Amino acid sequence: MITTAELYFHFLKNPIVSTDTRNISPGCIFFALKGDHFNANEFAEQAINKGASFVVIDEENYVLNEKCLLVDDVLTALQDLARHHRKQLNIPVIGLTGSNGKTTSKELINAVLAERYKTFATFGNLNNHIGVPLSILSITPEVEVAVIEMGANHQKEIELLCTIAQPTHGIITNVGMAHLDGFGGFEGVKKGKAELYAYLKETNGYTFMNRDNPYLLEMSSKADLNKLIYYGTENGNTIKGNLKSSDPFIEVEWTNHEVSSAVKTNLTGSYNFENILAAICIGDFFDMNPEEINNGLANYEPKNNRSQLTKTENNTVICDFYNANPSSMSAALNNIAVLTADKKTAILGDMFELGPESATQHELIAKQAADSGLDQIILIGKFFYAYKDAFKGLFFETPAEAANYLQQNKIAHNLILLKGSRGMKLESLLQYL
Known part of the structure; x- marks a missing residue:
């Protein structure tokens, strides 16, 4: 059986990971995952023939040659490899979850931070127990800050994803009536999402919170109150904003106690106002000036059929x-x-x-x-x-x-x-x- 350290040695020489034989890049490492209706161990030979440098498998009878790396469980190996890689990255990682607005918020935060920093953000919605490891393994040495989206449909899932992404900062966009079946009702949703707050408290991380949201305030008992950065529409927040217009595109006025500013975005839907404020708050926390923040917001074009x-x-x-x-x-x-x-x-x-x-x-x-x-x-x-x-x-x-x-x-x-x-x-x- 190959160890995580040995697998990481191969990864450093071949830093492209694939889990789909339809997307094999020459020199990549193919992880043969299993599902309810498939066993990718069966495609190990095909992956090698397509140019994969190595294939990670967990069934010995599929070992063909030295390119086949045998592990106890492929999914666990993928997650452990991502954890190991994350520990080598001395950068801020912003973990993001919520019932609504995750992907839009992630894109807005990335658009803002990219005005000054070399950023990485979760591609598409690769936000589950497979997607988060793939995202972490896609972070290259030149990246200065990463935004990792974490989705969940049952309790303890955010807790697991936090052990992989190891966020230093975090935000829950909101909690709502989503995945009620897996979470066991709305109270289960709140409990599951709050696992991010608990992780950040345990690891001395920072939490960004919408002070206008009563559910998030209720959940803040799970967070480190000394490392809470608030945004919202009232005085006393680090970022205070108001919705100037949303017909159809959103215009926001905001202040950070020192400077007042305004920005017109390409986003529709007044419900995106809080997502915009979150991006402003995070940009401000990372020492960005209002011009940089507004440029990032104004230049963002929504896609993927979200608003x-x-x-x-x-x-x-x-x-x-x-x-x-x-x-x-x-x-x-x-x-x-x-x-x-x-x-x-x-x-x-x-x-x-x-x-x-x-x-x-x-x-x-x-x-x-x-x-x-x-x-x-x-x-x-x-x-x-x-x-x-x-x-x-x-x-x-x-x-x-x-x-x-x-x-x-x-x-x-x-x-x-x-x-x-x-x-x-x-x-x-x-x-x-």
Whole structure:
């Protein structure tokens, strides 16, 4: 069996890691992970033939030659390698989690810090027990500060990811009605996310906190009160800000006790105001001046269908269909309700991973949509469809049925909110809008 130290020796000579034989780079190290329906040990030979320098496997019968590195468990080996690499990096690492806004906040923080520092940020949503190790192993020696996104759908997961990323600073964007099934309800969400606070307290790290959020304040008992840096809309915070405009793009005024400033962003959705304030607070903590902070925010362009404003031939669409939960869905409905437009339509898809709360939460969102005053409501998915006789709107069991309707009943000159869980694949409807 190869040790972590021996594996790290190979990694330093071949610092590219792959877990997918479809993405083999010459000279990489391939980790043969297992899943419920696959065993990548079976692809070790294929990885070598494609140019991998080494393959890490945990089944002896797949050892072919000296390029096969045998370990007890491939996933554990990957995580241990990342932990070892992290210990060699003498840099600030900002750990970030939350029910909503994780990826947008991560991108904004990175955009701000990159105005002065050589930064690394989690690519896409590589934020789980596999993604975080891959992110850590992607940090190169020239990086000065890293922003690591950490996702979770059950308790103790953030605790595990903290042992890998070993953050020196951290932020929980918010806590909401997400992954209720895995966390065991909203109280479980708060307990699970607070594992980041507990880790930072134990390791003498700094915590950034939105003082306007009562749930985060409640959870602050888990944090080191002497190393809390607050932001929010009231006096007494390190960063105080107010939402100047959000129709459709967000403008923010802010002050750090010494200098007042203002910035106009390319983000839509008033719910992103707190994500912007978080980036300002972290930039300020790392000694950046207002001009640098504002440049980072103003130049950031949202992508990946998160609060992304898209102009089609016929409509303006708020593309927010990367994911959804009751908290983010409610916020998105509140946002479109106050935006200026002649006609407004909401097209919403089912929300997943809500467990026993699913029926109640879909009913609440269906009611909010019906009462929102929008010109048209279209609800899609089996959970929403259960309320087709209870609330105003058009209901479809599948996106395909909704597509057929939209093909025959064109929507034009509307501001459209398109939002649902990733599994609903609502991007398939964009071509009809």
